[in-house]
Amino acid sequence: MSIETLQRPAAEHQVTPSLISTHRVLRNTYGLLSLTLLFSAATAAASAAFALPHPGLLLTLAGFFGLLFLTSKLRDSGWGVLSVFGLTGFMGYTLGPILGQHLALPNGHQVVMMAMGGTAAIFVALSAYALVTRKDFSFMGGFLLAGIVVAFLAGLGALFFDVTALSLTVSAAFVLLMGGLILFETSRIVHGGETNYVMATVSLYVSIYNLFVSLLALFGFGSTSD
Structure with missing residues (x-):
């Protein structure tokens, strides 16, 4: 048996620097995401x-994109983490009135829990599937960007013209897009x-936020139509 054969099992179990870096980003991302979700839930509850x-719509958009821009600028410093909490706290605040409306429904608590x-x-x-299979979903980038822009504009149209069917369609589309x-x-x-775990956290938080709001709209409509 050659020396190369004896050394091969050890070499196969070596962890490359890129793998260590990936694990660190994942750990930091999910850790920060958990904290920001708790903070956002607390501000929403309050x-x-x-x-x-x-x-209102204009102030919400201004606050979101303003804090998003600030977070992007500060993402390589400790201030970026504080900016993430500012962004998620603000989004939690905007979620509070929406929760209040749904909780006022006859079975509102059930709708929110669902x-x-x-x-x-x-x-x-979906996270487990991406982590376990390690499939590359980068090809979805252009489609997701186009879909989000179209769905966002359609959502504005549904809001201004008060078209319930279009609003529900947009909510269903956002569920798929956020997934x-x-x-x-x-x-x-x-x-x-x-x-950068700060920007990764923001992206996943926005996905979860929009996913929750969209499901809330769909379940809420089903509740009121019963």
């Missing part, structure tokens, strides 16, 4: 409990396409 008014359970199940299942975004972003982390 907003709903105190019946705070919704800031949306939370559905969001958690979809996120865990695709979870696969895409997780795949990017696994394959080294995203090495």
Whole structure:
């Protein structure tokens, strides 16, 4: 038996620097994501409990994109983490009035719990699939971007013209698009396409937020139509 043969098993179990880096990004991303989800849930609960008014579409968009831009600028420093909490806290605040509306329904608590359970199940299942199979979903990037832009514009149309059918269609589309975004972003982390855990956290948080709001709209409509 040659020396090369004896050394081969040890070599096969060596962990490459890129793999270590990927695991670190994943660990930091899921750790920060967990904290921001808890913080966002707390601000949403407080907003709903105190019946705070919704800031409105324009202020919501301005706050979201402004804080997103700030986070992107600060992503390589410790201030970037604080900016993420600012962004997710603000989005939690905007979610509070929406939760309040649904909780006021006859079976509102059930609707909210179903949306939370559905969001958690979809996120865990898709994340696990991307992590276990290690498939590359980078090809979905262009399709997801185009789909999100179209769905966003359609959602604005449904809001301004008060078209219920279009609003439900947009919600269903966002469920599919956010599921695709979870696969895409997780795949990017696994394959080294995203090495900044701050921006990875923001992307996954936005996916979870929109997924939850979309499921809430679909389940809420089903509840009111019964």
